[in-house]
Amino acid sequence: DGGITQSPKYLFRKEGQNVTLSCEQNLNHDAMYWYRQDPGQGLRLIYYSQIVNDFQKGDIAEGYSVSREKKESFPLTVTSAQKNPTAFYLCASSPPDFANTGELFFGEGSRLTVL
Amino acid sequence: AQKITQTQPGMFVQEKEAVTLDCTYDTSDPSYGLFWYKQPSSGEMIFLIYQGSYDQQNATEGRYSLNFQKARKSANLVISASQLGDSAMYFCAMREFYGNKLVFGAGTILRVKS
Numbered sequence: 001d002g003g004i005t006q007s008p009k010y011l012f013r014k015e016g017q018n019v020t021l022s023c024e025q026n027l028n029h030d031a032m033y034w035y036r037q038d039p040g041q042g043l044r045l046i047y048y049s050q051i052v053n054d055f056q057k058g059d060i061a062e063g064y065s066v067s068r069e070k071k072e073s074f075p076l077t078v079t080s081a082q083k084n085p086t087a088f089y090l091c092a093s094s095p096p097d098f099a100n101t102g103e104l105f106f107g108e109g110s111r112l113t114v115l
Numbered sequence: 116a117q118k119i120t121q122t123q124p125g126m127f128v129q130e131k132e133a134v135t136l137d138c139t140y141d142t143s144d145p146s147y148g149l150f151w152y153k154q155p156s157s158g159e160m161i162f163l164i165y166q167g168s169y170d171q172q173n174a175t176e177g178r179y180s181l182n183f184q185k186a187r188k189s190a191n192l193v194i195s196a197s198q199l200g201d202s203a204m205y206f207c208a209m210r211e212f213y214g215n216k217l218v219f220g221a222g223t224i225l226r227v228k229s
Contacts, residue, residue, distance in 0.1 A: 033216065035219075040224075041222070042121075042221040090160060103150065103162050104150075108158065
């Protein structure tokens, strides 16, 4: 079945370590996104990519990095520069054509805890 | 800049009754789309309903309907005949036509009582 796969589902990290969250999609979507969700709060955009080899910062990009070498993959690295990385991370994708609803398709999320 | 406001942090509703979740938005773009997503405790995001800014009729999807009042910039979600499985966090979101990202509100936690 087509969809978005995020891994790992749960991740623990020591302070000062970088960690990479994986996001893979087989929906043939051009656009991919990373959102961060803190408890009881809405989703905030970290980075997004409209096409391969191109990406833009979202509202809270500091302390994060991404790459988009393949259409199917959009990994997110949480660096040691991110001061408060403990959160729930959601990856999403969408077809770019706004004539469609522009609906985002989400993965199941990765929960990162810094010890 | 686009903005989404959900003023109800939490709501309770009796099973089988209807409930309205509020959402107001702000944008200077005349063309935009409004979305509602459901997030159960498992964390997945489930798309519920979509309303385009030029749609003449309010969107409906099964028990979900979107009360779109363009002049008031509101896009409230109405859930009819609430079920216990409707207990979840609900997010309103907006995408501008020339924008390339979805902006979310803070969410409303809905609890359905039996």
